[in-house]
Amino acid sequence: GESVGLHLPTLSVQEGDNSIINCAYSNSASDYFIWYKQESGKGPQFIIDIRSNMDKRQGQRVTVLLNKTVKHLSLQIAATQPGDSAVYFCAENTGNQFYFGTGTSLTVIP
Amino acid sequence: KAGVTQTPRYLIKTRGQQVTLSCSPISGHRSVSWYQQTPGQGLQFLFEYFSETQRNKGNFPGRFSGRQFSNSRSEMNVSTLELGDSALYLCASSFWGENTEAFFGQGTRLTVV
Numbered sequence: 766g767e768s769v770g771l772h773l774p775t776l777s778v779q780e781g782d783n784s785i786i787n788c789a790y791s792n793s794a795s796d797y798f799i800w801y802k803q804e805s806g807k808g809p810q811f812i813i814d815i816r817s818n819m820d821k822r823q824g825q826r827v828t829v830l831l832n833k834t835v836k837h838l839s840l841q842i843a844a845t846q847p848g849d850s851a852v853y854f855c856a857e858n859t860g861n862q863f864y865f866g867t868g869t870s871l872t873v874i875p
Numbered sequence: 876k877a878g879v880t881q882t883p884r885y886l887i888k889t890r891g892q893q894v895t896l897s898c899s900p901i902s903g904h905r906s907v908s909w910y911q912q913t914p915g916q917g918l919q920f921l922f923e924y925f926s927e928t929q930r931n932k933g934n935f936p937g938r939f940s941g942r943q944f945s946n947s948r949s950e951m952n953v954s955t956l957e958l959g960d961s962a963l964y965l966c967a968s969s970f971w972g973e974n975t976e977a978f979f980g981q982g983t984r985l986t987v988v
Contacts, residue, residue: 797974808879808965808979809918816974854918861931861973863908865918 777872784842786869788855793836797858800829800840803868804851812840812853847873877902879968879980887986893954896983900947900968907949908977909941912963921964924949925971956987 778784790798796817801809813824815831815838822829828841838855852868880899888894900907909921920933924943941951947968953960963984969977 799977801979808881808981809967811976811978814976856918856977858974861906861908861923861925862920862933863918863967863977864920865910867917 774867775870775872777874778845780845780847780873780875782845784840784845784849784871784873786840786842786853786855786871788838788840788866790836790838790855790857790864792857792859792864793833795857795859795864798829798831798838799856799858799863800827800838801854801856801865802849802851803854809854842871845871845873847875849873879966879978881964881966881980881983883983884981885984885986887988888956889988890956890958892956893952894956894985895950895952896964896966896985898949898951898966898968898980900949900966901978904968904970904978905947906969906971906973906975906977907943907947908967908969909949909951910965910967911935912965912982913961918965921951953985958987961985961987 799814800812803809815822815829826843830839850873854868856863856865882897906925908923910918923931927943938954943949963982965982967977967979969975
């Protein structure tokens with residue numbers, strides 16, 4: 766079955782630095798991916814998505830990179846702020862179902 | 876535009892009881908998916924509904940069921956509750972369900988005692 770894994774369960778960065786969160790996926794047929802941010806006590810919040818016909822997409826302070834050759838997804842957060850502290854999930858869409866990784870906990874050190 | 880609304884936010888139930896959770900999707904969205912989130916297990920897919928039809932189902936026992944109404948609102952039901960059913964139950968709505976943005980509600984925190 767599909768599996769979506771995260772390379773690092775926790776990540777600590779200094780405020781102002783850039784953060785990179787990685788994700789590996791296993792289904793080469795997946796053609797749509799989303800990154801979510803989940804803060805304590807809240808539901809996952811949509812951050813940015815990317816389709817398989819792209820290898821890069823930029824949003825406000827965030828960039829998602831997709832490498833289909835090695836089935837790898839990454840989320841880059843520029844100038845990380847304390848409000849970015851949360852758990853980040855990647856999700857791959859296959860059919861009508863999303864498969865989620867277990868998440869990476871990002872802690873921003875002031 | 877209102878977001879995804881889940882009710883109730885918190886529930887405490889006793890083993891053996893049954894529970895019904897509700898999800899109102901974003902206006903215009905026809906797909907509603909349900910997920911169970913527990914520490915260490917991440918988000919596990921329960922089922923997805925589109926236009927009142929269950930299109931996809933995860934690997935959960937038959938005690939977990941759902942339905943969707945003509946206005947796209949969805950309910951999920953868990954019968955004969957077990958302690959292990961304690962979790963955050965999340966629903967996500969999207970326009971098509973496939974290859975489109977999916978937005979989550981705040982979830983319902985279910986505690987089974």
